[in-house]
Amino acid sequence: xxxxxxxxxxxxxxxxxxxxxxxxxxxxxxxxxxxxxxxxxxxxxxxxxxxxxxxxxxxxxxxxxxxxxxxxxxxxxxxxxxxxxxxxxxxxxxxxxxxxxxxxxxxxxxxxxxxxxxxxxxxxxxxxxxxxxxxxxxxxxxxxxxxxxxxxx
Amino acid sequence: xxxxxxxxxxxxxxxxxxxxxxxxxxxxxxxxxxxxxxxxxxxxxxxxxxxxxxxxxxxxxxxxxxxxxxxxxxxxxxxxxxxxxxxxxxxxxxxxxxxxxxxxxxxxxxx
Numbered sequence: 631x632x633x634x635x636x637x638x639x640x641x642x643x644x645x646x647x648x649x650x651x652x653x654x655x656x657x658x659x660x661x662x663x664x665x666x667x668x669x670x671x672x673x674x675x676x677x678x679x680x681x682x683x684x685x686x687x688x689x690x691x692x693x694x695x696x697x698x699x700x701x702x703x704x705x706x707x708x709x710x711x712x713x714x715x716x717x718x719x720x721x722x723x724x725x726x727x728x729x730x731x732x733x734x735x736x737x738x739x740x741x742x743x744x745x746x747x748x749x750x751x752x753x754x755x756x757x758x759x760x761x762x763x764x765x766x767x768x769x770x771x772x773x774x775x776x777x778x779x780x781x782x783x
Numbered sequence: 784x785x786x787x788x789x790x791x792x793x794x795x796x797x798x799x800x801x802x803x804x805x806x807x808x809x810x811x812x813x814x815x816x817x818x819x820x821x822x823x824x825x826x827x828x829x830x831x832x833x834x835x836x837x838x839x840x841x842x843x844x845x846x847x848x849x850x851x852x853x854x855x856x857x858x859x860x861x862x863x864x865x866x867x868x869x870x871x872x873x874x875x876x877x878x879x880x881x882x883x884x885x886x887x888x889x890x891x892x893x894x
Contacts, residue, residue: 644807651805651836669836669866670873676838680806739850739879747839747874754873 633700633707642683642693642712650697651676657699658706661776670755671706671774675699677748678710678770685721686714686768705757708772716763717749724749725759784811788819791828791890795819798830798886806840813844820851820858826893827852830886832862837870849879856881861889 638653640646651672658668679695687693693714700707724746752759758773785800797816801808820827829845831837845860852858859881863871871877883889 644805647807648803648805648836651803665864666866666869670869672836673838673870676805676836680838680840684806739846747843751839751870751873 631702631704633702635698635700637696637698639694639696640679641691642687642689642695642714643691644680644683644689647676647679647683650679654699654708657701661701661706663776671708674752674755674772675708675710677751678708678772681717681748682710682712682714682768682770685717686712688715704778705776706774708774709769711767711769713767716768717761721746721749722761725753725761727753784808784815786812786815791886792894793824794826794828794890794893795824796828796830796886796890798832799834802833803836804831804834804841804844805836805838809840809844812841813847816844816848817851820848823853825854826857827859828883828886828889828893829858829860830862830889831860831867832864832886834867835864837867839870839874842870842874842876846876846879857893859883859889859893861886 638650640649654675655668655672658671663671675697679697682695683689693712696711698709752772756772757775760771762769787798787800789796797819827848829848849858861883862885863882871880883892
């Protein structure tokens with residue numbers, strides 16, 4: 631199936647992540663998502679990029695964070711790739727639904743979760759989230775199905 | 784990050800003036816807002832009406848405010864647009880924070 635694609639590389643700086651967010655949001659509005667849907671797509675990609683900068687690169691600038699977006703007629707595909715440290719197993723458990731970052735007592739303020747929330751958001755919003763680490767590189771892929779465009783009359 | 788504060792009776796209203804409240808804004812937010820909370824204001828209202836993008840780092844900073852407030856029930860959020868409010872629901876934080884549609888309603892409830 632034919633897709634329109636864009637690849638964007640930013641430096642591993644939290645201050646540059648908004649550029650990725652703006653791109654994703656604009657593309658999502660263009661394909662017909664409403665404000666909240668576009669925000670949630672942007673949120674997932676920003677969370678993935680933040681995680682990469684914080685955990686893969688330990689917040690050190692000077693490394694590449696590669697983001698791609700592919701627009702298919704029936705889905706959006708996003709990826710965020712790096713060549714830093716892979717996501718730890720305990721955080722990946724959130725992605726595999728073996729653990730949850732939102733299973734907490736809202737009245738126990740000292741026990742509220744501080745890790746895994748980004749992956750939990752991606753898992754909730756996206757239809758599919760996969761993570762692969764091999765050959766010194768890591769890649770998080772997210773897929774969101776979108777309604778097919780109405781046929782032209 | 785730019786913020787604006789004003790007192791409405793006993794309530795300190797903190798309005799975030801930036802459209803984006805993400806990971807890169809958290810340090811600035813904490814440096815400005817946490818001291819205001821630790822001053823002992825009896826009630827705090829965080830006005831998000833100008834915010835169009837909030838991520839989990841921004842949410843975590845707001846959680847720090849809640850923990851710093853001696854009376855957590857007296858810190859609330861107002862003005863969150865639907866997209867931003869959806870993050871609170873996704874993370875179940877809608878169970879943790881109190882929400883009001885407008886600053887006026889938040890002030891009235893917290894006073």
